[in-house]
Amino acid sequence: MAGPENESVGENAREPVEAGLYSDDGVIRPTFLAHIGAAIADRDVLTLKQDVAGLHQSELGDLIEALLPEQRRALVDLLGDDFDFTALTEVDDAIRMEIVDGLPNERIATAMQELDSDDAVYILEDLDAQDQDEILAKLPFTERIRLRRSLDYPEETAGRRMQTEFVAVPPFWTVGQTIDYMRDDQNLPDEFSQIFVVDPTFKLLGAVHLDQILRTKRAVKIEDIMHETRHAIPATMDQEEAAREFEQYDLLSAAVVDENERLVGVLTIDDVVDVIQQEAQEDLLRMGGVGDEELSDTVAATSRSRAPWLLVNLGTAFLSASVIGLFDATIEEMVALAILMPIVASMGGNAGTQTMTVTVRALATKDLDIYNAGRIIRRETLVGIINGVIFATLIGIVAGLWFQNPGLGGVIATAMVVNMLAAALAGILIPLLLDKFGADPAIASAVFVTMVTDVVGFFAFLGLATLWFGIG
Amino acid sequence: MAGPENESVGENAREPVEAGLYSDDGVIRPTFLAHIGAAIADRDVLTLKQDVAGLHQSELGDLIEALLPEQRRALVDLLGDDFDFTALTEVDDAIRMEIVDGLPNERIATAMQELDSDDAVYILEDLDAQDQDEILAKLPFTERIRLRRSLDYPEETAGRRMQTEFVAVPPFWTVGQTIDYMRDDQNLPDEFSQIFVVDPTFKLLGAVHLDQILRTKRAVKIEDIMHETRHAIPATMDQEEAAREFEQYDLLSAAVVDENERLVGVLTIDDVVDVIQQEAQEDLLRMGGVGDEELSDTVAATSRSRAPWLLVNLGTAFLSASVIGLFDATIEEMVALAILMPIVASMGGNAGTQTMTVTVRALATKDLDIYNAGRIIRRETLVGIINGVIFATLIGIVAGLWFQNPGLGGVIATAMVVNMLAAALAGILIPLLLDKFGADPAIASAVFVTMVTDVVGFFAFLGLATLWFGIG
Structure with missing residues (x-):
């Protein structure tokens, strides 16, 4: 937490930082980066040491992320023992690995002795077992025992994250x-x-x-x-x-x-x-159909990690298509149905996503339990019916006028109410059931909810139209 | 942080709590709740004081949330001065207001003197100005000045959240x-x-x-x-x-x-x-099309808060419908198009949501900036093309076989590649543009991204089909 030497006391806290590393919007100043880049190119160790000395570990981490890969390695080399390895706990996993992999184990072992044990473990845990053993072997006995103890606990446990220094x-x-x-x-x-x-x-x-x-x-x-x-x-x-x-x-x-x-x-x-940040982020990414991605991931890694989700969606999309296929004769008779049917599905999907988002979040924070589940299910059902009726009326009128067909307006309005109700029930029951059976509701809810709203939407709309207009 | 008196030291930390308030899955034990409910019904003040004395403020908060509204008020009345008002900082806003509104200002003023200033402000800030003034008027001079000073800072500032007690x-x-x-x-x-x-x-x-x-x-x-x-x-x-x-x-x-x-x-x-929890939660709820909801909100409040979002979605759904309407003659000729078109839109929507989720989160954590935006746009475009080609091939083959029409397979495959590319670009550029113009990308991105993928998906698929099969 030591500030730069020339910092004037009591001044607005952000200013010294802004004058250096960051610009007003919290992004690293291009001039600062250019300056560091030039110093690296000139192998100007003195300037680098001066400029980096005043940085907090997280600021140095931000700086490393902003540099080009070859600059990163050169910076660590040029700074030598003055490079603060705790900065590596503040960068993306891929960038940390890239830097650490480029360093001799001897150098890493020396650096680990300067770090708090939790930071050292954070850096060591991603290395392969052989490198870990080599580095630990070079450490003094007590340090080795301490780090080994942490590393022996499973990943993502308190034992891995703890600091072994205490009074x-x-x-x-x-x-x-x-x-x-x-x-x-x-x-x-x-x-x-x-x-x-x-x-x-x-x-x-x-x-x-x-x-x-x-x-x-x-x-x-x-x-x-x-x-x-x-x-x-x-x-x-x-x-x-x-x-x-x-x-x-x-x-x-x-x-x-x-x-x-x-x-x-x-x-x-x-x-x-x-950990709290990570956990909230995980839920958000999972609901968006993305796994444990990082911004520094490669094209191949990103494509691969997103493909399974797209494949599942493809399956449900073909299921919806086959529901539509049941009514091909009806659509042939009345092409307006093909034009309007995505509206029913889309509104249901939207309402279902709203309910699902609230449910998934409440499950994650343990706010939803047996004491309020009944009340919440009732509330969501009522909200589904109320918003269903309101928007059904609106859509019914617009559709009836558009195609000059009041019957069509009635059919789409009825289908909408049915689908909004299905959306509400799917939005709350699917995450609850997934949670009950030990699955993470954030991962799989979205795909099942939109599957329900698509299938129910298309089936209700096209089925009602078939009955009403007596086609097929 | 004081534990119950009978707690055995060094024991696994969760057990004393589990034995009392919570069951294994972190939910309040039904027997505990029934016990408290019975004591409230019997107005058994002694039992209540005993049972509540060992609870941490957040445990008492959980207990209050699990009770029925009339039980909550009775509990606060029966406990009298033994009720720890800090528990009110741990419950939903609506429940806190319901309890505080039911209490005389005199009682609130007495309680505020026991609280740290940040907790007192948290409770007072939601009251109307008149009640605030009345309560503050009943406080000793220094306390009044302290709380007034915090309350004079705008909502959601550091001044509102700070504690005025320090050394x-x-x-x-x-x-x-x-x-x-x-x-x-x-x-x-x-x-x-x-x-x-x-x-x-x-x-x-x-x-x-x-x-x-x-x-x-x-x-x-x-x-x-x-x-x-x-x-x-x-x-x-x-x-x-x-x-x-x-x-x-x-x-x-x-x-x-x-x-x-x-x-x-x-x-x-x-x-x-x-605050960190709240912020992460806000982004998640906003991306799901939900505002600042709480589980304790009423049906009316929930319906109202979700309606604007549904209305916006309705507008975009009609836009997509009108795009389909351009090709009614084509669909009339070939009903298979109506069956397959939701697949193109849905896959695009999914891919777009993936990219958008990553972008919105990276913007929120300030990980996405001018130094990596170019690289991320390139990566997302490439991922869109790669996954686009893979899934286009798959869909093309399945659709071609389903309808015994290789031309149709080629058309849907081409439309898919186009839409996956559009999805990638929309998923990253829309949040970036919203952020640049000072809007919150978490709020509006989803609706615009799916609008793009629906419109492009329908237009590309139906347009290509019209050209290829020479209809219309």
Whole structure:
């Protein structure tokens, strides 16, 4: 969090940054980038070190993302030991891999010793096992053990995201002893907001927030001011579940414990914020029919990852087509039906998507449960009927006038009400059922909902028309 | 963060909670709810106080949401002064308003004095001006001034979300003096992670993290260990922008300053996490064609809020219909076209939605900028062509076989490639243009993208068929 040296105190916080890296709209200044690019081309190490020294790790990350691939590698080489590897935790996976793969394991091992364990694990976890082993072998014993322990936990668990540096004291110490210990110990974590209380086997007993220590007299024992840690996180807990604990209980950091309830690390809110962001983003991308894409993915990777979804949609599109095919005689008699039928399907698809979006989100945030599911289903059904009737009337009038055929207006209006009702029910029941059977409603709901609204829309409209006009 | 008294220490953190309020899947236990319902019906204040005493504010919030409206009001009445008003910051807006509207202003004023200022403001800000004034008038002078100051900042700014309780010391104090001050002062905030350094006019000079104080000898001056606050937040800054500062710089708390750079409050990460969640949720809901809905909204409110979107969709649906109308003679000749045309539109819509989802999200996270826009447009175009050719071939073969008409297979395949290309371009250019002109790409992109893919899909397919088969 150290600012550039020339920063004037108390000034509007954004200004020093804007004057350097970012322009007003939060994008990296082209002049800054050109300047860095020229320095890289000239191999002007001094300028580079000066310009990069004042950057926060996330700013350096943004800068790296804005550079060309060959510039990125040159920058890391030229900066040497002055390159802050934490910046690599702030860039796209593909870019991180590209940079790390280009570096000798020796260099990575040296860099890892400077990092907090959670950042080191973040960089190491994507390497193949052989590189990991080589790098770990070059580390001092305690560091190696710490990183190995984190890496041994499964991906996306609290154990992978935790920091293994923390302060732990016995319960019988006094506040004074604790403060003296912290003043003397040179190996404290970089920043921390609570200290943990453990027994001789490192079993977690409780925690004390730093403000509590500061407001307590030196003679008071730690066990008298510690609170029992209600929200210790098992190391094997999924990171999303851990994030929900943080959100629900407004935690800043939480102890991570192993299966014997021994303290093994600490999970901090800054890592959790990233998980929360990721999770919300995942839901959004999945509902849009996209997997775990990154902007830096190649054309081939992107095409491949989107194809399965298009294939599923192709199947449902042929299903809708075959429903229309049932009524080919009717359409031949009355081509207006072919013109109007996409309206019924499209309005149903839209209404279904609205209900589905609300349902998927409410399921993700655990706001939708057995206590309100009945009420929400009733509400969505009523909303479907009300908006169905309103828009059916509108469409019926317009269609009747367009084709000078009041009967056609009546048919499309009736089909619309039916489809809007189907849309509401599909929009809520499909995600609920997927959730009940353990599938992620964000992934598959959209395709099933539009399948229902297409099939019901075409069938209701063309079927009613066949009956009404007595064709076929 | 205080746990229930009988909690056994070091145990898996979830168990004590599960044994009480929540069942395994994170939903409130029906037995717990029935128990509370019975106690409310019996007006059994003692049981209620006991059961609610151990709950975290967010757990009490969940409980309130699960109760029936009449039970909610009864619970608040029966608990009296034991009701923790912070729980109201954890429930849906509609439920909070329903409870607060039912309480006398006198009662609200008493409760507000127990709350942190940010929670009090959260509850007060939705009341009408008259009630606000009445409640504020009943508060002691300093509390009134503090809350008034927050309420005077516009909605959704840092000033509205900040806490006005903080610790500030002069730069010439020593670490020892600072610790002694905190030990003696009875009016410290509930929990804090840094203290601020100000001049006599309360101009912000810097900040010191608590761990820094704890690891420094008593004789050292605060000004020698403080860091200059690079990330002070102007009180008028939009809360989303403030949240981005927290995310980018991994802040736990940040000073909020007025237009004269005087310290007026502190913004903490727990409030920011809520803003981040909200923001991600907003994008998701907007892309699904839903506004700021809540699960507790009524049928009327929900119908109304969704209607504008359906109306816009109706307009675009009629536009597509009129495109089909141009080719009525062709369809009359060859009804297979009516059967197949929704496939072309639907595949385009799907591909367009994929590209659009990625684009909207990348714009929201500021990952898409002038440095990579060109590359992303090229990538999406290529992905559109590649997946277009693959699926066009597939559809062409199936359609040709279905209708025993190779010419028809060729026509639909060609139309598909055209529409997938249009989908890719619309999916990226429409959000980019909306963003450039200051509109929120999450709101309007979906409707325009599907409009393009419907119109291009129908026009390309029916137009090519007309040319190829020489009809019309």
